[in-house]
Amino acid sequence: xxxxxxxxxxxxxxxxxxxxxxxxxxxxxxxxxxxxxxxxxxxxxxxxxxxxxxxxxxxxxxxxxxxxxxxxxxxxxxxxxxxxxxxxxxxxxxxxxxxxxxxxxxxxxxxxxxxxxxxxxxxxxxxxxxxxxxxxxxxxxxxxxxxxxxxxxxxxxxxxxxxxxxxxxxxxxxxxxxxxxxxxxxxxxxxxxxxxxxxxxxxxxxxxxxxxxxxxxxxxxxxxxxxxxxxxxxxxxxxxxxxxxxxxxxxxxxxxxxxxxxxxxxxxxxxxxxxxxxxxxxxxxxxxxxxxxxxxxxxxxxxxxxxxxxxxxxxxxxxxxxxxxxxxxxxxxxxxxxxxxxxxxxxxxxxxxxxxxxxxxxxxxxxxxxxxxxxxxxxxxxxxxxxxxxxxxxxxxxxxxxxxxxxxxxxxxxxxxxxxxxxxxxxxxxxxxxxxxxxxxxxxxxxxxxxxxxxxxxxxxxxxxxxxxxxxxxxxxxxx
Numbered sequence: 339x340x341x342x343x344x345x346x347x348x349x350x351x352x353x354x355x356x357x358x359x360x361x362x363x364x365x366x367x368x369x370x371x372x373x374x375x376x377x378x379x380x381x382x383x384x385x386x387x388x389x390x391x392x393x394x395x396x397x398x399x400x401x402x403x404x405x406x407x408x409x410x411x412x413x414x415x416x417x418x419x420x421x422x423x424x425x426x427x428x429x430x431x432x433x434x435x436x437x438x439x440x441x442x443x444x445x446x447x448x449x450x451x452x453x454x455x456x457x458x459x460x461x462x463x464x465x466x467x468x469x470x471x472x473x474x475x476x477x478x479x480x481x482x483x484x485x486x487x488x489x490x491x492x493x494x495x496x497x498x499x500x501x502x503x504x505x506x507x508x509x510x511x512x513x514x515x516x517x518x519x520x521x522x523x524x525x526x527x528x529x530x531x532x533x534x535x536x537x538x539x540x541x542x543x544x545x546x547x548x549x550x551x552x553x554x555x556x557x558x559x560x561x562x563x564x565x566x567x568x569x570x571x572x573x574x575x576x577x578x579x580x581x582x583x584x585x586x587x588x589x590x591x592x593x594x595x596x597x598x599x600x601x602x603x604x605x606x607x608x609x610x611x612x613x614x615x616x617x618x619x620x621x622x623x624x625x626x627x628x629x630x631x632x633x634x635x636x637x638x639x640x641x642x643x644x645x646x647x648x649x650x651x652x653x654x655x656x657x658x659x660x661x662x663x664x665x666x667x668x669x670x671x672x673x674x675x676x677x678x679x680x681x682x683x684x685x686x687x688x689x690x691x692x693x694x695x696x697x698x699x700x701x702x703x704x705x706x707x708x709x710x711x712x713x714x715x716x717x718x719x720x721x722x723x724x725x726x727x728x729x730x731x732x733x734x735x736x737x738x739x740x741x742x743x744x745x746x747x748x749x750x751x752x753x754x755x756x757x758x759x760x761x762x763x764x765x766x767x768x769x770x771x772x773x774x775x776x777x778x779x780x781x782x783x784x785x786x787x788x789x790x791x792x793x794x795x796x797x798x799x800x801x802x803x804x805x806x807x808x809x810x811x812x813x814x815x816x817x818x
Contacts, residue, residue, distance in 0.1 A: 397432070562815070566783050566784065671714075751785050
């Protein structure tokens, strides 16, 4: 029963395609919980096992971080052992909250409440596991939430503004409970039970595909044309002048080509950590203000948005620069463990195994500061703009703040090259972003460097444009 539910749950989770199974995934597990002859301790064990099996598969993407030469660990055996230990440990820590579901016992109608609470605890557990000098604490990571499966459901995307991600999880588990009770009714009235299951399944299937937004949406008031660049730069330990020269001029060529083909462009966005304008200014010996006008032209106002690094403050930022002179900086709040800071656990074991020299070296390259409660909104001629980087994209805490600020466009700047070409992380983040776009009724534009493709999602959670492996840029007109 546990294994069956785990498999169904996994099959409904992006990037796996059988998202419709979300409505039935927990039925086998619910029958196990309802067994009055099964002791409470055994139910808790099975609940933990369900969560652990699921997370072991979900977090197996950690192995795509290998080799760890980008962390200055050249020994492949040591690299594998480190990732293996992180994998088995974080899978357990993050899945631990699932044990709460066992407390519904024979009162299966309580299962949706306990499950939703368990997801909230899982998000907190992740932040505890990766706690470090440059990290925050809270529900910071929605990896593996049931809500991500809603990206294929027209009904759930339509209801997303009302439900939010936790509400979607509640509704999905509620339907699992409904099917459980309906099937349990089978012994008493076989015909009615089959009819109820069939009718409910048909209605849910219609809800998956019926275009609700065509009939219940408001007409947008303004249209903005976006040019989103895509990169494929390697992830290495130390970035020298040669690396940045190749990267920056690749983006420069793509930008120039993109504007020639799409002269109506209003906003150009370049991925996280590109250091684009600052590096280009260094190579060409021109002030950034001059370069912006050369790149974006002066015939109309345009914005350039790109990921940068503030050397003085040692923080990651998003620069939003107008060719008419305005400059804004948005600071990164939630950092990526290992890639941007080292959790206390890593530092502890490095000291235990007498690797202080390695730790000092890593700190010099991969240890930046986060800016807690950083501003995430900038006003512009093209509406209110929010920009998030990489790990922030899956943070419920940050999205609650964004929801209050009501932006007109959300930009996702990501650098996923550390996953060495594996697309599963990107595919999950794309699915989660579709749900967020629908929840906030706000278009989301993604600009990706490595292990993913740039994308544009409309305000209803539908992918409007997406790149391919060899894409240099995409262009789309979005409604705000």
